[in-house]
Amino acid sequence: MKAKNKIFFLLTGLILLVSCKGEELYFQYQKVEKGDWYRDSVLTFTLDTLNANQIGEYNISLELTTSMLYPFSDIQLKIDHNLNDTIISSDTMRYRVADEHGKWLGKGVGSLRQLSIPYKSDIWLDSTRSYDLRVFHLIKADPLKGVEKVGVRVFKEGY
DSSP: OHHHHHHHHHHHHHHHHHHTOOOEEEEEEEEOGGGEEOTTOOEEEEEOOOOGGGOEEEEEEEEEEEETTOOOSEEEEEEEEOSSSSSOEEEEEEEESBOTTSOBOSBOSTTEEEEEEEEEEEEEEOSSSOEEEEEEEOOSSSSEETEEEEEEEEEOTTO
């Protein structure tokens, strides 16, 4: 009887895990040459036209990989995008990469840390056009040391 209960709970847990999984539409990184991100270096991400079955609301996050050479506890970014219309809009954001004690946030092992930064939620994407995001840093240091990669992830909730 105990074995049947274990199997039942295992299968129930597996079904719940699979049913909660969302959909990842786009995930791409761009490497920053030698970990030195210059202020005039623009990282461009293009999400090409979607298939008809991919139309819907998505969340967008910026993915930041830094090394221990990154000298600040936060990062300031400018993102130019055409997510809402064909007209380019700009957002600026400031995000913490370390807490007040200097402990790096995010995940990682050794000298690299990967941090997922929520950017937009419930953005409607359709199949009639492509979308562009251009990411710049706004830190006064030039180059900004310790930024190894920057990425964009587009996904449905639960993924």
